[in-house]
Amino acid sequence: MTSSPAAPVPPGGRWARWLAALRVYREPASLRMLALGFAAGLPLLLVLGTLSFRLREAGVDRATIGHLSWVGLAYGFKWVWAPLVDRVPLPALTAMLGRRRSWLLLSQAAIAAGLVGMALLDPRDGLQPLVLCALLVAFASATQDIALDAFRIESAPGDRQAALAACYQTGYRLAMIWSGAGVLWLAASQEVQSLANGLSERCQALISQAGAVAADVAQGAAQAAAAGASQAAQAASTQAAPSANASVGQALAGSYQNGPWEFAYLIMAVSMAVGMLTVLLMREPAPSVHADADNAAAYQGALTRLARDGAPWLGVAAFAWWVLLVGLTIAAAARLFSWDTLTPAALSAQGAGWLVPWLLSAVGLGLTVLGWRRQGPMLVPAAGSATQGLLAWMLTAFVAPFAEFITRYRWQAVLLLALVGTYRISDVVMGVMANPFYVDMCFSKAQVANVTKVYGVVMTLAGAFIGGVLSMRFGVMRVMVAGAVLSALTNLAFSWLAGFAPDITHAAPALWRLIVVVSADNLASGIASAAFVAYLSSLTNVRYSATQYALFSSMMLLAPKAIAGFSGEFVDAHGYAHFFSATALLGVPVVLLVLLAARQRSTTPENKQEYE
Structure with missing residues (x-):
């Protein structure tokens, strides 16, 4: 076994090995990822957590806030346009910056523009324009994640991915301090x-x-x-x-008061300059040069295969169906936010039917991959024709990344995708109602900012740091098992806190109770996140890093976000205590999936050293 030249393992014993594991955080790649993680983490709370606090403060009911969390489904379907980010160059920008940097800069500029729109709109005047700006921010943020995930994977070898994931999480959580506590501080400073x-x-x-x-x-x-x-x-x-x-x-x-929120969101838009400057100053990752050559070779190979064997009609038809369903997905999202007012009654009338095109688009992509692999009647395009070029690009950009994953893992792909789709379900579903919960518990802005947005993020950083070091020392799967158990158990602490809600007999709960709950929850979340990001990275093929990682990180949010949209209605019907207990129970199947995946992974020869 060979060691990486950047951080050789010294022979000085146990403490020397620990110091070698820690030294990775001083490498330039880790420092770059710290800044880029800040750019990635900034938009998330502004369209989800902080926005829910703002809407609840404006008097928007919990059911509507829960439904509006579906804006976050943009992150759950980023795999739809991930092949474009992975393969398509941007005019002028790609020539100047490279593929990864050009997409990063474009998405960051769109995020800043969407935040300006959110700043200038008052939710009391109608939610539709505000939500449309939030959709722009979410879509651009998801696009940034696609390019950034690929950049991270291509910037360092596999034995450095856990450390890069920890640095990414650190920058991410620092941004969450700024977009969480910073927004509340800025808004409070401008209040009457x-x-x-x-x-x-x-x-x-x-x-x-x-x-x-x-x-x-x-x-x-x-x-x-x-x-x-x-x-x-x-x-x-x-x-x-x-x-x-x-x-x-x-x-x-x-x-x-909307004026303070306008000021705070404008400052957040300016803060995106951190990510934009980092992109302009850093270099395109060296592996992308090899990826370009591989892409060109794959494209030429696809042209040759198409000229010789043609393309199966079933695969082409399935791809056309998938493209149609993607269009229906966009139409469904536009219809969801096309009303003059967004009310629980209107959303209940729509039901979950608008989710059907999104789910069918996933089925369509699966049929495309399977159809392309089946023998049957062939469509043989003329050599050098536009049809041949289109089919070759479609084969290399859309079909090959998913087919490679299925071919590599075969039946285990189902288990892996199920684990990816449910690992963070407890935290995601619970998180939608966290800020409305704080408001309804009568905690002040200063208390929420200082405890949940600053101290809580510090605890998450500590968890991410611990998770990164433990993953390098003991293996990713062991830490994932511990993270899944801790994430489910800590949700019960919120049920305990809900028992001290203000009523006729007493005021808001003592602040120390909130500190205890936030400490346990965020520490567990940081440990689980660091290990999980490293695990997702290990599943990808560098040749298709953007597309495959986008699929995994999208599935991580798809089911949890769909369920979380009904969290407000659940709270209205059963109360906060029962809601948080139910989110804890959602983590039980996840623990079983992690144990099963760990067992399968330990039987693979290249992964056995992780368990020895």
Whole structure:
């Protein structure tokens, strides 16, 4: 076994090996990834977490906030356009910067433009324009992730990927401090204090009033039940939660100020300059030169095969169906956000039917890969024709990356994709309601910023650092097992905190309770994330790094985000405590999948050293 020249393993014993593992964080590739991780992490909270805090403060109900989390599905379908990012050059930009850097710069500029639009819009005037700007930010951010993931994979060998993942997570979490706590600090600094100071008092007063209303309704229901009127009792009990939710919403909307949020989001748009300057100053990764040669060779090989054997009609037809479904996906997303107002009633009327084209597009891509591999009637294009060139590009850019993964792992591909699609489900589903939960618990902006957005991110950084070092020392799969268990267990801490919600008898929970919950949750999240990113990197073929990694990271969010869209309705029906307990239970199947994947991985000869 040979050691990397950049960080040789010294023979000085246990402590020397630990120091060698830590030295990787000083390498230039790790420092670059720290800055690029900042650019990647900045948009996420601004279209999901921080935005949900802003909307709840503006009085938007929890069900609508939950549905709007579907904006994050742009990250779950980035594999649709990943082959374009992987293969298609951008006019002028690619010639000047290279393939990875040109796509990074373009996506970062689009993110900045979308953030400016979000800054200038007031959610009280209608949600549609704000959501459309959020979609632009999410789409551009997902595109940036595609190019950045490929850049990271091509910038260092496999034994450095865990350390790069930890640096990426560190930059990512630093950006989350700025886009989480920084936004709250900036907004608070611009508030009219006569309104801001009264927010907590009004919130607690109206929660107490709502609790009194709920108690009266419950008492009436009990009296009706005692009288034998079961239907009246059931109807009365269902009125308590909406009444309480409406009262809190009125309290928050009455104190909402949009000007501070406008100032804060404009500063966030300017902050994207960090990523843009890093892209302009760094070099295109050297492996991309070999990738270009490989791509050219693959394209010429595809031309030769098409001239000799032609293309199966089934594969071409399946690809055409997939392209049609991608168009329907875009139309479904546009229809979802085409209403003048976004309300729970309107969203419930739409149901989950708009998700069908997205799911069918995944099926269509699978049939394309399988159809291209089957024997049958052939379409033989004329040599040198535009049809031959189009089919060759389609074969190398879209079909080959997915076919290579299926060929490499065969039946194990199903297990791997299932694990990738569910590993972070507990955290993702719970995270949608985290900020509305803090607002409804009457924690102030300063408390939320300092504890969850600063201290919490520091704990996540510590977890990512620990996860990166442990992955290099003990192997990725062992750390993934521990991360899956910890992520599920720590969600139960939020259920404990929900038991101290403000009501008639007491005010907001003591701050130390929030600190304890955030410490446990974020430390577990950091450990799990560092190991998981390294695991995803190990599944890719460098030749198709952008497309394959985009598929994996997209599947990581697809099912969790689809489920999370209904989290607001669940909270309204059952309360926060039951919601957080349910998200913990979602992690149980994940632990079983990780154990099964670890067992399969340990039987592969090239991976046995990870378990020895």
